[in-house]
Amino acid sequence: MPMPRWWGQLNKRLFNPPTLRSGTHPVLTHVGRKSGTVYQTPLDAHSVEGGYLFILVYGSKADWVRNVLAAGQARVTIDGKDTDLVRPRLVDQAEAWSVLPANAKPPGLLRIKEYLRTDLAAGEHPAET
Numbered sequence: 001m002p003m004p005r006w007w008g009q010l011n012k013r014l015f016n017p018p019t020l021r022s023g024t025h026p027v028l029t030h031v032g033r034k035s036g037t038v039y040q041t042p043l044d045a046h047s048v049e050g051g052y053l054f055i056l057v058y059g060s061k062a063d064w065v066r067n068v069l070a071a072g073q074a075r076v077t078i079d080g081k082d083t084d085l086v087r088p089r090l091v092d093q094a095e096a097w098s099v100l101p102a103n104a105k106p107p108g109l110l111r112i113k114e115y116l117r118t119d120l121a122a123g124e125h126p127a128e129t
Contacts, residue, residue, distance in 0.1 A: 026078045028054075032063075033070035039063075045076050047126045048099040051119040052076055052085060060090055060114045068116065078127035085118035 026045035031038055041064045046053045056065060068074045068088045076083050096115035097104075120126060 026076055028064065028068070029075040029077065030064055030067045031071050033067050039067065045078060046100055046104060048101075048117070051087075051117060052083075052126065053091075053096055053100060054116040054118075055096070055112055056114050056116055057112065060116075065116055068118075073121070074118065076127070081127040083124050083127055084121035085124075086121045087119040089117055091115050091117045 025042040028041045028043050028045070029038060030041065043054055043064075046055070056062065058065075060066075069090075072086065072088065074085045074088065076085060091114075093113055093115070096117070099117075
């Protein structure tokens with residue numbers, strides 16, 4: 001079961017701003033599907049062959065996930081390097097864990113069933129995570 005939505009809203013307002021200012025976490029830049037506003041969301045980005053995988057600790061109904069799926073693209077910034085991502089899609093646990101590095105760990109007691117996988121845009125190379 002993903003984290004409750006209320007925790008995600010609290011996290012977005014309370015913890016994300018200082019995390020963004022710190023510059024120490026990967027940041028996903030995406031466009032609001034209704035507003036067209038550009039948003040930045042700090043996330044764990046797992047480099048996988050040909051793209052990135054994101055563990056959906058708040059589930060696939062989180063605003064950032066819905067924005068990325070609607071836009072069909074996003075950008076991840078890791079250590080100051082921007083990488084354009086395309087073809088976002090939800091994948092199940094079996095596919096996700098088959099491509100994650102061996103040292104990746106499941107997120108605690110959460111029973112995550114959906115993951116977001118993206119591909120690198122043409123000519124892009126993944127940043128080191």
